[in-house]
Amino acid sequence: MSLSVKFAFFCSFSSLILQASFLFVKAQKNNGGVVVSTQLWCVAKNNAEDAPLQQALDWACGPGGADCKPIQQGGPCYDPTDIQKTASYAFNDYFLKKGMTDDSCSFDNTAAVTSLNPSYGNCKFPASASASNGSFSGSTAADMGSNSADFSGCDNILGTIWFWLLITIHLFFVIFQVN
Template sequence: MRNPTLVIFALLLTLVLTGAKHTERNGGVAAGDIWCVAKNNADDTALQSAIDWACGPGGADCRPIQLGGSCYDPGDIQSHASYAFNDYFIRNGGAESACDFSGTAALTSLNPGHGSCQFPSSSSLKSGNVSSAVYGSTVGLGPSADLNSSPSICLDYIWFFMGTVYVILANLL
């Protein structure tokens, strides 16, 4: 039988490399729901400027952060910016490049929603549509596939499994 340390090393290396490829495809954030939010250290003036752009020329639906809206909180510019940024991000297909706002925004896997103020996430992009329950109407976006479970990610796990079986069999024979 071959060196068991070598077998363990090969298995761990395969696992690490497969995990690294999976993380790269998701912009450095693990698969699952993703939101675009305002950075905690962003300047209020910069945030207000970014909100104005997102809610104006950017085309984000900012009704929920206006007076009477489910996310309206006049004293919390961070929350308002996060909602506007996230709406713009989702409406632009969840592309990482749609979450910058002059360096005042970042992607997160932590749900920024609270109480009746719910933020749509990247999983809202399934089948190319944003849920009508979130926006009141269906808006077509991006590819017509679930962005969080693409076939190439599934293939990574199949290749990992096949590689693991190969290494085990090669060391047993």
């Protein structure tokens, strides 16, 4: 491989890494720490049975007060053949309206919070504000549990250009050392 091809590969790869890092993890300094922001949705669990899902859906669209117009006939999210998609839309609306707490995305253990966008086709699911440092940010904060992470000590690494400069230099040497 010629030197110019290696250099072009290095430049392209470095650019992709830098762009991806800023697109997928948006880090902001916050009182000496780093806040990692992401969008969240409340969706029906894949392993939830249809009967409990239907009961939770009926409650969310009734006494729960979720806006279920988009999942009714003629709406962009209407799909009478897929209770998971239908329930997910109602669960997510309720979750957003009720402060994005753990309790607002339980539905008798048939729902869970995800960072994967459940939107499909013309059916667009509204997203939460964000998650930061292991807790939801919104009108009510709730701990995300044992899977949460505290990034407060990472500001010296992610918050500076030095981290990315070192990664780029390392890649440069790796690419040019390969024959």
